[in-house]
Amino acid sequence: MNEQTFYIGIDGGGTNCRARLEDASGTLLAVGNSGSANVMRSVSTAQMSMIEACEQAINAAPVKCALNQVVVGAGLAGANVPSALASIENWAHPFAKLSVLSDLHGACLGAHGGADGAVIIAGTGSSGTRFLNGKFSDVGGHGFIVGDVASGAWLGLSAVQHALQVLDGIYPLDDLTQAVCEHLSVSIPLDLVQVVSGFKAKDYAAIAPIVVALQQQGEANAQMLFARAVDYLEKLATQLVANTHIPLCLIGGLSAIYQPHFSPRVQEHIVSCKHNPEQGAIYYVKQLTTQE
């Protein structure tokens, strides 16, 4: 490696792909941002998004730099699936070097600056991992609808399922159902079912703020759903940090909402993130490069 080497860290999720360009000494030069980079969903889309985000960063940089001078570490959604990881690793990419890990692992390395530690992500989806003695152990996740308990999508779907039972007369009318119906502009089960018929995880997640707001106002059924989410996350956190002294970072749009609800035993582990997932991906590729 010489002075002409640059580093890009990528955090590629289902909707956004962020790139962070640094020089060899670790100085931030520029950032880039593009669309979906989930390699499980589409390897070719992920490749395009990665190149687009990297070119954006390179074009915005105050120094001259080309794709083939850049060592890239990429944390990508779906890279936990071996077949998807293999597809992206076999890519004849235009970079000087490319090392891929899952977006969850990139976030974990970033959060703890490459040191031992755990993360729980609670946003549209949910998942957790820990990095300990050089190894990752994933817990949770698995995606909507089979997993991602306590995620925004899970809260939203649970609220819709509850609302349908209320509209059926199985449970008495409550504020949660009224708020869900208002949000979706429906008043009868048939319309509610039609509106959500094409819903994906992010659409259900858009209902989550309603559940959160009502939970904070003391609405009984919102509190019940929220309590089920907290119960799961407490178990997930315990699974990650039990019998260790590792720190735990909470990441994602719902993390601040959930944080006060963990038990004191879990709270003891919670710290703020040191760096972002893009920096975690740079850390990863630098470690690999050093080992070579």
Added chain:
Amino acid sequence: MNEQTFYIGIDGGGTNCRARLEDASGTLLAVGNSGSANVMRSVSTAQMSMIEACEQAINAAPVKCALNQVVVGAGLAGANVPSALASIENWAHPFAKLSVLSDLHGACLGAHGGADGAVIIAGTGSSGTRFLNGKFSDVGGHGFIVGDVASGAWLGLSAVQHALQVLDGIYPLDDLTQAVCEHLSVSIPLDLVQVVSGFKAKDYAAIAPIVVALQQQGEANAQMLFARAVDYLEKLATQLVANTHIPLCLIGGLSAIYQPHFSPRVQEHIVSCKHNPEQGAIYYVKQLTTQE
């Protein structure tokens, strides 16, 4: 109407379309069977399935009869959705007459011979309706994944969600998880997620017998899932028959499993079906014809 008029009753679901051909006096002449007739999913497929099932019955009949001599009553999945019902009603069909109602309503009219009564269907899906004073009131249903609580698909999905949490170490290993993993030939979360990634309602429903068998053997987590299903069906049944003396029929692959678990108050209403859904559809079209 003269002697040359025949009647066909159709029960059209998501996978099967059954036709029953009768002469004007109500004597069974022949039956036919074809594929999907869910008008919500595809009106053109439903039309083809209906014609195929009717032609099968006509060709198998001991008397000569043509499509344009046949008065058809059709209970079709998806016909509860007004837009889907309108599409099939606007069809320039080849029959002497066609009257469409939902498959659930056809089943209810058949079960009680056109008299007041309620039905609960518990198979791959779940739903309920009652016919009282000439009007139907639907409760439950709404389809997988937002509704159909206690259905085979619901039991199967719930078992998979549970198994993933067990494989994550969130809950201790149990017989239910082992049985689900054996059924799907998987042993780690990643493989389980991959296997079910394309699963539809019927695929999840194929897991339900595992839950039922373990529930009967006293497995704690299968019993917990089953108890949630029973709790829902009890509320559904109560909603249908409360403050009435109407009889209740249970229909579908899981009905015999659930029947003993209803409360005495619901049990009092339960009777056997008088006729099948095809006969219910014939009853429906005959009633309409009489009224004209």
